[in-house]
Amino acid sequence: MVTPEKPLSDGEDVDGELTVDQLAARVGVTVRNLRAYSARGLLPPPRMVGRTGYYGREHVARLLLVREMLAEGYSLAMIERTLASAPANASSTTLALHRALLAPWLxxxxxxxxxxxxxxxxxxxxxxxxxxxxxxxxxxxxxxxxxxxxxxxxxxxxxxxxxxxxxxxxxxxxxxxxxxxxxxxxxxxxxxxxxxxxxxxxxxxxxPRDQLDTMRDTVARLQPAAAQAVLAAFRTEMAAAVGAALETALSRLEEE
Missing domain, CATH: 1.10.1660 (Multidrug-efflux Transporter Regulator; Chain: A; Domain 2)
Known part of the structure; x- marks a missing residue:
């Protein structure tokens, strides 16, 4: 039986390797949920020694991000898409940055x-x-x-x-x-x-970690600003294109 350990905070890391029971206890999730996350591809495969899998820092980082996103109301499907392009061995800082930059655009x-x-x-x-x-x-x-x-x-x-x-x-x-x-x-x-x-x-x-919130805020603001700029340019070009098409069509009617 594994002795429950204090769940990691977002800034902590793990030393050495952990079994699935130790990993679940260390991060504060159930083994059942951990296996469900693995089945969905949210965790990279463990290092296998015989029939025992061993997990390291990259698994802890991913689980911390999954836990955080679930707490914020993200579905597992959205988390899966967010992590799909993240490096398998990414650190918690890298994963947090990856999520901050990608999630607003999904x-x-x-x-x-x-x-x-x-x-x-x-x-x-x-x-x-x-x-x-x-x-x-x-x-x-x-x-x-x-x-x-x-x-x-x-x-x-x-x-x-x-x-x-x-x-x-x-x-x-x-x-x-x-x-x-x-x-x-x-x-x-x-x-x-x-x-x-x-x-x-x-x-x-x-x-630097202390600039991560600034980067996240920049991306969050860039998304609607870029969309508005594209829409404004589209409206202008659409008006010009419709005007040109109408002029051509009306000229033909006049000729007939």
Whole structure:
């Protein structure tokens, strides 16, 4: 039987390696939950010696972050997406920074539905060829038995609104594919701007803990500011494009 230990605070670290029981006790979670987190890929694999797994500092760091995010109301699915691109051996400081920079940009929780349900929401007949194109956009993943995981429900909802206006779904998918390419460029532009300015200074200073809150606040403010800037520019360009198209169309009517 393992003697319960005092749970680690966010600033503490672990010396040596721990068994699964010791790790659970050290961080303050149950072994059952720890195994559930491992099954979801929230923890890197332990070092195996025979049939016994041994856990180190990187596992403690991950569990501390999972515990913190759960306390803040994040679902396991959101935590899984947040940690998916984090280094397996990241320290608690690195993980906290990774979470602070990435979490504000993640889309809403994924939803599951069928192609028939998507068609019904759009008000169009079910068409398997259209559903087959949705993974091209990175919008859905197939789960089997006709069930789809919608990775960005907000984007799907916006697309369905356009389809309900009478735009053919195929035409919308073609247009959205091109839009995604331009949005990817815009995202890279903002990220590189951030890297060259605040991020580089933070790294050059050795990523001090006392500046982490400032970095987190900067990213939290950058997200809505960037979105507003893109929307404002889009409105201006959309007005110009609509005006030019109307001028051409009206000129043709006058000629006829």
């Amino acid at each position: 889309p809403p929780e994924p939803e599951t539905m069928t192609g028939a349900e998507i068609a019904a929401r759009a008000g169009v007949p079910e068409d398997s060829s259209l559903v087959d194109r949705l993974p091209e956009l990175g919008l859905v993943e197939r789960l089997g038995d006709g069930v789809l995981r919608v990775l960005d429900p907000a984007l799907l909802a916006a697309g369905l609104q356009v389809v309900r206006l009478g735009i053919p779904p195929d035409s919308l998918i073609d247009a959205q594919t091109r839009v995604n390419e331009h949005v990817r460029e815009i995202a890279q532009t903002y990220v590189q701007m951030f890297v060259r300015t605040g991020w580089q200074a933070f790294v050059d200073a050795g990523a």
